Amino acid sequence: MSNLAVEDRPRNDQSNPSAKAGARKKIRPTYSCLNCHKRKVKCDRVKPCGACCLRGTPSECEYGTNKRDRHYIQQSALIENLLRSCESLKQQLAETRQLANLPAIKDEHGPSQSSQSVYSAKESDDPANNNVDEDEDEDEDEDDDDDNNDTVDKSLDDIARTSKTKSLASPSAVVLPNDERRARKQSRGSSPPWAREKVVLADPNLANALIELYVERLVNDFSPQNVSGTIALREARQMRICSPMLNNAFEAASLTIAGRRDGNRAVEVAGHCRYTKVLRLLQEALYDPQKGKSTEVLLVVLLATIIEAFKQTSKDSLLRHQLGGLELLRTRTPYRHRHGVERSLYVDLRMYWVTAALVHRKPTFLADKDWLTVPWPGDAPSKDILQRLLDVAVHIPGYLCEIDEFSALLKADTKSPAELVTMQTNIWERAHELQGQLQMWKAMYADTYPSGGPWEESVHDIDPTDDFPIFRCRNPSTMEVIVARNIFYPDLLLATSLGFYWALSLIISATDTGLVGVLGLQERYQFACNICRSMKYYTHNIPGCLVSRVMFILRTAFDNFADGMVEKDSMGDLFAYIGRKFEFPAFSNKCTSSSIKVEE
Structure with missing residues (x-):
């Protein structure tokens, strides 16, 4: 119940002997504007406040009119001015000591703002947060629903506090009507910098909307509309409602990519925090025999692969995620990839799976007959020109493994020359066979492409x-x-297929100097x-x-x-x-x- 409701209560209720003593509420001053106080949301206590501007009602932003409320509002403004002056003096002192080559003064209340890591930013470090939290504490008995404000992710709060020039708190992050934008500028002009940075993400609904915007950008980048053969991220996005792990994976990927592209370290850190959580949840899921084979786990691995393509955590991190996805595919069997999202995860990503097997240089299950036929049931589209080429490519990793084994035996000198000659002859014959299959593919599909050639x-x-x-x-x-x-080229499909054809031919022929006859x-x-x-x-x-x-x-x-x-x-x-x-x-x-x- 709000303060207004308490003040409007008849006086005789307080003297009613039948009323319970514990039911009475202590009358407290209203710090926030009347609209924010009534809606039980955070208010930055400027006029018009950021919350009223975001709701499109800056003209309705009013504060308490009684003497007690005016006193506390004036007192709050005085505290803000003192805090601002204190921060300015601290900065001047730090600059002076730096010019004099003197060590920085240790902050008695904790680490200085300049040395504080964005990974460990605390709520108490923001004076604006302290003021708002104080207001919430005084209304704690009446505003039980304020816990909903905690749904704003801590990492996003860190973004609002640590980002200066490119933070999500920038007005350009949210499109507002002209009159609301002007009201926003007025509110920013009358509030300190550290209070302005918190305005946009003070509302959990707005924070979630910004994340959804980043997720939409991620889906458009990797699953653009009206393009065939793309990852089914649009369908997978709907699945995250029932999967916290998948939801965190989507947010981690979208924030990481957005932070990288926008040069915003704070956004990237928010994505990293989620990514760490995703890897922990993924590890727990993989230990579960049933959950480890679920579609959501494979989707999370895919999103982790996308993250590694942008983060580059280590030299082989991207390949390790791809090989992990391959192992998940093997345990799931081809019969789980005949329809819907599951089919897209195999068929549309098949080129990536095959290239991972090629880089791994080991025989792959992708060459098994079931994996070559089962994901294409009678009611599914037939294989296109690229899928036909991948039918040949899946046999090349085994060929590369034979070459590696031959090279190892040649260095170890544990086989007789006759045995080595036999192995090398078999490798050359295998090379001619694979190159012949590639040339047959080109003659049957590329040279007769319906849309024409390059x-x-x-x-x-x-x-x-x-x-x-x-x-x-x-x-x-x-x-x-x-x-x-x-x-x-007439289209991207032929361009991709011919490029892959040339690359596969180079791989087959460039592995041995004696394969001049192949290419x-x-x-x-x-x-x-x-x-x-x-x-x-x-x-x-x-x-x-x-x-x-x-x-x-x-x-x-x-x-x-x-x-x-x-x-x-x-x-x-x-x-x-x-x-x-x-x-x-x-x-x-x-x-x-x-x-x-x-x-x-």
Whole structure:
């Protein structure tokens, strides 16, 4: 019950001997504006306050009119002015001592604001929070519903306190009508900086709305509309209502990516806090034999993989998450991936699963007959050109494993020369077989593609204002360095399929110097250049973050060129351009996690 209700109570109720003594409420002054006090929400106690501005009713922001309330409001303003003056004096003192090379004075109330980590920011460090909390404590007996304000995540509160120039408290974070924006500016002009930073996220509904905005951006980046073969994140987003772990994973991914792209450290820290919680929940779920095979766990692993593509926690962190997803797929069996979100997690992501197996260089269950047929039941769409190519690619990891075993035996010198020759012959035969399957795929599907084949960019199509980096290579006839002409395609599906075809051919032939008969040196060079020449079309047409499809393809071409070659230097500029254009750190690091090359 509000203070107004108590004051309007008839006087004779207080003297009624039948009334219970414990039912009487102590009359306390109202610190907040009348609307915030009635709604039991936090108020920054300026006029108009931030909460009334957000509700679209700045003209209705009024404070108590009796003498007692005016006294406390004036007292509160005086305290705010004193605190502001105190903070200014502290800052001047710290600057003076720094110029005099004197150690900083230890704050008797705790660590200084400048040295405090955003990971351990406390509510008590914000004077504005203290004032609001004091108001809540005095109304504790009557405002039991104030606990709802605690639903604002601590990390988001940290964002509001620690962000100065790019915080979520910026008015640009929320679109407001013109009159409300003007009222907001007036309120900000009359309140101290540390109070203004708390305004936007003081309302838990607004904090949740901002998170939903980031989640929507994440879904649009990795599951753009009207694009076939994308991750089913839109359907998965609806599942997070019933799964706290999946909900935290969505928020961790969205905040991490938003923090990275916006250069906002505080937002990224909020995502990191959730990511830590997600990894703990994921570990607990994996220990459960039943829950560990659930769809939500596989979705969480997928979102963790997306996070690692931007965080780059370690050199192999992205690959380890991909291999973890592969192991989950194996335990789930192909029969759980025939329909809905489960099918999308396998079919639409199949290229990523296969590239992870290729980088791992071990035989994979993806080559089993059931995994090649079961996820495509009779009522499902037939395999497209890329899926047909992946049917060949799933056999290459086993071939790479044979090469690694042969190399290890050759170094160990534990086999006779005759046995080694037999093993090498089998490897060469396997290479010819796989390359023959790739060439058959190209003749059956790529060369007869319904929309037509690729073509080279003409001189008239070149845009001089385009900042796409120039790829330089050598003329095969004269060995002169020239500017390569870009390759264009009728659609992205053919561009992805042919790029993957060239990369797979390079992998098969570049593993042994004796495999010239499989793919000649000139063809290897041409295939690697074709991949680079296709990137202008790809980067100009791919939506969202689906450019991640070419991480493995680009890295394979990069490894094919020797150090110091002009082609490899040009690819360095290409990696930097893609990383900058799509704000994708994995490309800025030259996609090292997608390298299939064995480190010596």
